[in-house]
Amino acid sequence: MKNFIAAFFLMLVTYSSYSQDILPHFSVRQLSPERVQISWKNPYKGCNQLAIQRSYDSLRFFKTIFSPQSPELPQNGFIDNTPAPGVKVFYRIFYVLADGNYFFTKSQMPVVSTDKKEAETKHDKSVIKKDTVQTEMQDEPEIDTVVVKPIHWVSIFKKSKDSLITKIDIDFFKKYRDSVRIKTKDTIVTVGIDEYMIKPFVPKPVWKASKYLYTNTDGYIILKVPELQKHHYKIIFTEEKGDEIFILNNVTDEYLMIDKSNFPHAGWFFYIMYEDGKVFEKNKFFVESDL
DSSP: OOOHHHHHHHHHHHHHHHHHOOTTTOOOEEEETTTTEEEOOOOOTTEEEEEEEEEESSOOOOOEEEEOOOTTEEEEEEOOOOOOOSSOEEEEEEEETTTSSSSEOOOOOOOOOOOOHHHHHHHHHHHEEEEEEOOTTTTTTOOOOOOOOOOOEEEEEEEEEEEEEEEEEHHHHHHHHHHHHHOOSOOEEETTEEEEEEOOOOOOOOOOOOOOOOOEETEEEEEEETTTOOOEEEEEEEEESEEEEEEEOOOOSEEEOOOOGGGGSEEEEEEEEEEEEEEOOOOEEEOOOOO
């Protein structure tokens, strides 16, 4: 009987010392070759920030892999599904208190349990719901742990792959793509794996007849130049492809009617009008067929 009481007392002391293990102490357990559980108890109600950090060096190169939304919770946990298998990995916790003081815990390696019964108990107690993994431990309060999914980044370019606009995660990109499609006339096209390009909408130019050179209802080409007594005008007429037809080197009348017989066929013709040696206007006009 005495031996039983002594054994029970030893178990109680051991459990008590473990259950009271609080920050800056924390627990790191190897659940499987690719799953590590980090859990902690937080005695600070004024904890403003808390971050789990991982490194493959016990002293340097720590990188934050998880930050809980409620760092002030008295008990919490996290499951890391992304450590490199077969490589030594270290974890530490960084936390900031309300008074501005911040702390780094000592780094720890995952501890692998050799107790088969404990492993079986953990297996029986594991409850997986949706994206949240909750691990219930015998005789201990429940610890909420979260599986962090790696972020799926996509690159957004504009006009060419030399003009990177930003990188965003795939979920936000879906909303961004819908917004561009609904609110603008621009288009988003795929240019590579997780690479997309915005093609701005370019409206087709709407032709507007000139008030200086145009075709009237009778099919004549009318030329009107402003303030002829003050300026010198020159006009070069060309085909649609740029071949020159003829040149008016010196316009002598403010109002001039040009017969369409000067043009070799019906269709569009282009011209450049110069005023005192400078380009005054570029435009085109249409010559109708007599048929």
